[in-house]
Amino acid sequence: MEQHPSLAPAESKPVKSKSTVWIIISVFLLLLLIGGTVFGLASGNSYREAIRSLTAANTEQSENIRSLSADNAAKDGQIESLTADLADKTSQIEGLNADIAARDAQIQALTEPTPEPTPEPTPEPLWEICFYVDEFRDPTEDKYIRNTKYFKGSFSNSATTNSMLNVGMLIDEDSISFMLYEYGNHLVKNYYSSACDYSIKMKIGESGEKVNLSGHINEGGNCVFLDREDRQTVLDALCTGERVSFYLEEKDLSTSSYLFSCESRGFAELYEELMNK
Secondary structure: OOOOOOOOOOOOOOOOOHHHHHHHHHHHHHHHHHHHHHHHHHHHHHHHHHHHHHHHHHHHHHHHHHHHHHHHHHHHHHHHHHHHHHHHHHHHHHHHHHHHHHHHHHHHHHHOOOOOOOOOOOOOOOEEEEEEEOOOOOEEEEEEEEEOOOEEEEEEOOOOOOEEEEEEEEEOOOOEEEEEEEOOOEEOOOOOOOOEEEEEEEEEOOOOOEEEEEEEEOOOOOOEEEOHHHHHHHHHHHOOOOEEEEEEEEOOOOOOEEEEEEEOOOHHHHHHHHHOO
């Protein structure tokens, strides 16, 4: 038997329409949105409260820091003030110590005896008074003046030039004589059978006028005696207290010459004593 589709209506099953599904989904999404918003608002409020709390804490901490800084600044000012005061007191103490030291020095100067000034050293005498001796080398009453140390000079002859010369001078009431020591120790003598004459030049001071004099060594003698007529001229020069220079030259043997100077300080007083014996 041929089957024909039945035209009777099939049993109806409940089927949700698409619009209903979309409505449900929209409601669900709306609820999620509302819940998220509510949650976000709640969370935002919490965050704001936390931020306000942290801000308040930071403000309080800043105030504490400013308070501590102000306190430190005040203490620094006190320290600087105390340091300046200490420096001022130290300066005052140093001034007082200096004043005490000065007063101690004054007291010491007043209590200690004033030292005697050191006297100027007395220069060594250049001249002295001696006595002639007799044949027994006993001193006689006859006095003369001589230099205490050799006067220094130089001599020249045919064998040497500007060699060392020591000179001794003898002055008494009647004569002035020179003793010439060539090379410092060889006394000039006259080995001839007659007197040996000398031409003598004298100069007073460094730039004084030159004076011509005469002298001689007696036969067999060892002193150059100044001629009597020139004696007073030399005495006057020696009494000036200045340096007196002499140049002696043999008249017959002009190759031998003698140059020396003598200091006349103190001679005038001794010569006066010699003459007032």
